Amino acid sequence: xxxxxxxxxxxxxxxxxxxxxxxxxxxxxxxxxxxxxxxxxxxxxxxxxxxxxxxxxxxxxxxxxxxxxxxxxxxxxxxxxxxxxxxxxxxxxxxxxxxxxxxxxxxxxxxxxxxxxxxxxxxxxxxxxxxxxxxxxxxxxxxxxxxxxxxxxxxxxxxxxxxxxxxxxxxxxxxxxxxxxxxxxxxxxxxxxxxxx
Numbered sequence: 307x308x309x310x311x312x313x314x315x316x317x318x319x320x321x322x323x324x325x326x327x328x329x330x331x332x333x334x335x336x337x338x339x340x341x342x343x344x345x346x347x348x349x350x351x352x353x354x355x356x357x358x359x360x361x362x363x364x365x366x367x368x369x370x371x372x373x374x375x376x377x378x379x380x381x382x383x384x385x386x387x388x389x390x391x392x393x394x395x396x397x398x399x400x401x402x403x404x405x406x407x408x409x410x411x412x413x414x415x416x417x418x419x420x421x422x423x424x425x426x427x428x429x430x431x432x433x434x435x436x437x438x439x440x441x442x443x444x445x446x447x448x449x450x451x452x453x454x455x456x457x458x459x460x461x462x463x464x465x466x467x468x469x470x471x472x473x474x475x476x477x478x479x480x481x482x483x484x485x486x487x488x489x490x491x492x493x494x495x496x497x498x499x500x501x502x503x
Contacts, residue, residue: 309391309392310390310391310392310435310436310493311391311392311393311394311433311434311435311436312387312390312391312392312393312394312434312435312436312438312489313394313396313429313432313434313436313437313438314384314393314394314395314396314417314437314438315396315397315429315438315439315440315441315444316395316396316397316399316406316410317363317397317399317401317440318376318440318441318458318460318462318463319376319438319439319440319458320375320376320380320395320410320413320415321373321374321375321376321409321413322373322374322375322376323363323366323367323373323399324363324460324461324462325374326366326371326372326373326374327359327362327363327365327366330362330365330366331362360400361400363399363400363401364399364400364401366401367399367400367401367402367405367406368401368402368405373409375413376458376460376482377481377482379482379483380413380415380482381413381414381415381416383482383483383485383486384415384416384417385416386486386490387486387489387490388416388418390489390490390493390494391435391436391489391493392418392419393416393417393418393419394417394418394419394420394421394432394434395410395415395417395419395420395421396420396421396422396423396429396432397421397422397423397429398422398423398424398425398426398428398429399422403420403422406420406422407420426441426443426444426447429444430444430447430448430451434453435454435492436454436455436456436489436492436493437453437454437455437456438455438456438457438458438485438489439455439457439458440457440458440459440460440462440463441463442457442463442467442469442470445457445470445472445476446470446471446472446476448475448476449472449473449475449476452475453475454475454476454477454492455475455476455477456477456479456485456488456489457472457476457477457478457479458479458481458482458485459478459480
């Protein structure tokens with residue numbers, strides 16, 4: 307039997323690009339100086355169109371600014387997940403491959419493949435055993451296809467979750483500790499998810 311494949315999105319799941327983008331929005335967020343970064347992210351998420359968000363993400367990746375991990379424990383969690391899965395790190399980001407791969411290496415993110423797609427549709431079409439994403443639209447499309455998703459709620463996606471109507475294919479996890487545990491349980495379960503040759 308082949309190895310399980312774990313697909314993990316970069317922006318918002320591994321890399322905290324949305325919080326890093328907040329300073330680029332200071333002129334667009336009323337009361338910015340009195341808000342925490344999470345409050346600013348929650349404010350901006352439902353009010354900014356996807357093209358503007360893509361441009362902000364591109365600015366973050368092309369800048370020399372430091373992009374933090376969503377959780378400082380991610381490298382250790384990814385090592386544990388890697389004991390059970392082949393890991394594909396995926397993105398449909400406007401960031402450059404060179405910058406993103408450098409960030410992955412500097413952040414200590416273990417992975418077997420890095421895949422940079424042109425669109426979310428290509429990311430959704432990837433044949434993996436288990437997916438991890440923070441984008442409700444991606445999670446819903448994977449859900450409709452009957453694929454298992456570990457969904458990481460974040461300040462920027464909270465407004466969309468109630469509207470999505472997810473099935474049991476989507477497992478909500480509160481943090482990377484829960485995410486890692488759920489991924490390992492899925493790998494060890496009596497009814498394993500799809501395996502790859």
